[in-house]
Amino acid sequence: MTVTANPRQAEAWNGPVGTHWATHQARYDAMLAGVNDALFGAAAVAPGDRVLDVGCGAGATTRIAARLAAPGHAVGVDISAPLLERARASTAAEGLANAAYECADAQVHRFPADGFDVVVSRGGLMFFADHTAAFRNLARALRPGGRLAFVCPQPPGEHSEEARALGLFARLVGEEPGPEAVAARGAMASLSDPGRVREVLSGAGFCEVTVAPVSVQAVWGRDVADAVDFLLSRFPGRPLPAGRLAELEAALLPHASETGVRMRAGVWLVTAVRP
Numbered sequence: 001m002t003v004t005a006n007p008r009q010a011e012a013w014n015g016p017v018g019t020h021w022a023t024h025q026a027r028y029d030a031m032l033a034g035v036n037d038a039l040f041g042a043a044a045v046a047p048g049d050r051v052l053d054v055g056c057g058a059g060a061t062t063r064i065a066a067r068l069a070a071p072g073h074a075v076g077v078d079i080s081a082p083l084l085e086r087a088r089a090s091t092a093a094e095g096l097a098n099a100a101y102e103c104a105d106a107q108v109h110r111f112p113a114d115g116f117d118v119v120v121s122r123g124g125l126m127f128f129a130d131h132t133a134a135f136r137n138l139a140r141a142l143r144p145g146g147r148l149a150f151v152c153p154q155p156p157g158e159h160s161e162e163a164r165a166l167g168l169f170a171r172l173v174g175e176e177p178g179p180e181a182v183a184a185r186g187a188m189a190s191l192s193d194p195g196r197v198r199e200v201l202s203g204a205g206f207c208e209v210t211v212a213p214v215s216v217q218a219v220w221g222r223d224v225a226d227a228v229d230f231l232l233s234r235f236p237g238r239p240l241p242a243g244r245l246a247e248l249e250a251a252l253l254p255h256a257s258e259t260g261v262r263m264r265a266g267v268w269l270v271t272a273v274r275p
């Protein structure tokens, strides 16, 4: 990667955050898989399409896009080298020849003008210092009439079982978020207001903007022990105090099922068109 307008994100996603996502690739993919149907239903990728997957991480959605687009292709772009290493390995292991990856900051990278029919993203568009500039750059990469479809988190509300469980966990480990954690959460929530999403996309030159709520089941583990292990891994150096494990397990138990520990969470499904 050469130029970045987002040095803090580059540092985080090439440092501990990206390493955690790469190490726990399967867990994050299971957690996020619930949005795939809504995302690709809206993206309507057709055979022959050229698809750009922004903030593709370990490339799960790039590979879905590549399969839908064949004989077209999909390109995943991400600022994180460790995640792209995982993406390339998974793509090779699956024998997919029409998916490729680029390490770049999507806010400023010079994509080929009019080079894509569809831009998708599963939670990879919230981390820009200048959202309007970033979406203008993506609009330029789309051909006229090209579609944008992405998901981003809703504000955590009463309806979010996931937010309740994560809040409880943070209290149990006595988390005192440092400036990095505060900045990460701020970035995560940067597109949580639909009014702001519409303003940014219109400002970047998109039309036909829609923002719809989608309720998803996030899978946090195969069983309660696996979910606790995953949650603990996200707070290195902050073990659960003695006696608190039972409290956390009790909070997760109602969400345990034969198909894993599932918690309801809300995302926005956003679509727009390049005029």
Ligand SMILES: C[S@@+](CC[C@H](N)C(=O)[O-])C[C@H]1O[C@@H](n2cnc3c(N)ncnc32)[C@H](O)[C@@H]1O
Pocket (backbone or CB within 6 Å): 006, 009, 013, 018, 028, 029, 032, 054, 055, 056, 057, 058, 059, 060, 061, 077, 078, 079, 080, 083, 104, 105, 106, 107, 121, 122, 123, 124, 125, 127, 128
């Ligand atoms: C929440 S993760 C989602 C990853 C992936 N879309 C998935 O569903 O597994 C956000 C991703 O955005 C990437 N990212 C953050 N800022 C970026 C930027 N300016 N340009 C490109 N990618 C970026 C991160 O490296 C990370 O892989």
